[in-house]
Amino acid sequence: MSDNQGPVWEVFVQKKAGQPFVHCGSLHAFDKEMALQNARDLYTRRSEGMSLWVVPSNAITASSPEDQGPFFESANDKVYRHPTFYQIPDAIGHM
Amino acid sequence: MTTQEALFKYTLRLGDTNLILGQRLSEWTGHGPFLEEDLALTNIALDIIGTANSLLEYAASVENKERTADDLAFHRNDRQYYNLQITELPNGDYARTIVRQALIDCFDLYFYQELAKSKDETLSGIANKSIREVTYHLRHTSSWIERFGDGTEDSHNKAQTALNELWQYTGELFEMNEVDEVLIKEGVAVDLNIVKQKWEKHISELFQKSTLVIPENVFMQTGSRKCIHTEHLAFILAEMQALPRMYPDAKW
Numbered sequence: 001m002s003d004n005q006g007p008v009w010e011v012f013v014q015k016k017a018g019q020p021f022v023h024c025g026s027l028h029a030f031d032k033e034m035a036l037q038n039a040r041d042l043y044t045r046r047s048e049g050m051s052l053w054v055v056p057s058n059a060i061t062a063s064s065p066e067d068q069g070p071f072f073e074s075a076n077d078k079v080y081r082h083p084t085f086y087q088i089p090d091a092i093g094h095m
Numbered sequence: 096m097t098t099q100e101a102l103f104k105y106t107l108r109l110g111d112t113n114l115i116l117g118q119r120l121s122e123w124t125g126h127g128p129f130l131e132e133d134l135a136l137t138n139i140a141l142d143i144i145g146t147a148n149s150l151l152e153y154a155a156s157v158e159n160k161e162r163t164a165d166d167l168a169f170h171r172n173d174r175q176y177y178n179l180q181i182t183e184l185p186n187g188d189y190a191r192t193i194v195r196q197a198l199i200d201c202f203d204l205y206f207y208q209e210l211a212k213s214k215d216e217t218l219s220g221i222a223n224k225s226i227r228e229v230t231y232h233l234r235h236t237s238s239w240i241e242r243f244g245d246g247t248e249d250s251h252n253k254a255q256t257a258l259n260e261l262w263q264y265t266g267e268l269f270e271m272n273e274v275d276e277v278l279i280k281e282g283v284a285v286d287l288n289i290v291k292q293k294w295e296k297h298i299s300e301l302f303q304k305s306t307l308v309i310p311e312n313v314f315m316q317t318g319s320r321k322c323i324h325t326e327h328l329a330f331i332l333a334e335m336q337a338l339p340r341m342y343p344d345a346k347w
Binding site for chain 1: 129130131132134135138231234235238242
């Protein structure tokens with residue numbers, strides 16, 4: 001196998017029309033078309049989806065572990081942001 | 096030649112070509128240039144073996160002599176095989192494998208489009224299923240042809256060498272004999288002249304776009320319609336058939 005396998009891409013699969021694209025993994029490819037074809041071969045060969053996104057991994061900006069406190073923990077004591085103080089009619093079902 | 100004999104030989108020819116090509120391609124499994132491409136080619140090989148299985152099962156039922164698809168695959172020797180010679184050639188480097196595959200994918204696409212119109216429902220069914228698979232195979236191999244041809248000097252030279260060496264085996268794709276004549280009259284077989292026109296146009300556009308040159312005035316190899324093969328077929332059969340021949344009653 002070659003040492004140079006190309007840049008890394010992230011793969012998102014949509015199961016059915018209208019549903020969100022869900023991240024399912026990553027792969028190597030040298031260009032967009034190859035990334036799309038490899039995604040098809042790696043992640044949809046057992047009928048997992050009907051639409052694909054591939055995104056160069058370096059195009060994704062991620063929060064870092066150090067951000068955890070300032071980013072997320074201050075939400076912990078603000079339970080009023082959850083709609084748990086309302087009665088949800090049964091007809092609406094699971095929100 | 097009766098229609099039944101012709102249909103048996105025709106289906107066997109298609110089945111053998113797919114079986115040997117699928118077997119050859121699967122030699123790359125675990126040895127591909129990188130993981131993703133290894134899986135892609137293995138997928139293609141698996142599609143082709145699947146088609147071979149459907150065709151050989153149909154051949155066995157047409158023959159109606161209590162031979163199964165497995166008997167046809169594992170208990171005939173090289174002088175009883177009808178596969179195209181191009182399929183039995185060694186894989187060579189990756190450029191060579193891909194050039195061969197693109198030549199065959201393109202042929203298969205137009206061939207199955209015609210076979211889908213066959214009056215034989217089993218053959219048209221197999222063709223319809225295969226069109227979708229082959230469309231993807233061709234897309235995959237075409238994009239590699241472009242990358243090789245228009246890539247580095249090394250990749251260009253490897254692809255051009257492969258094309259120069261393989262071109263002499265493309266004449267066989269379009270050979271027709273009594274089998275074809277009998278079945279074309281019945282509306283069952285494909286007139287390969289129609290496929291040839293479309294194939295030549297598509298292939299010349301693909302290679303031109305990839306800056307590769309199709310060799311001219313090439314002597315075309317022939318023989319597979321009469322079960323005459325290169326020295327490579329006997330070896331691939333020996334490997335493929337070793338187990339069922341050594342243990343005829345083995346179950347798996």
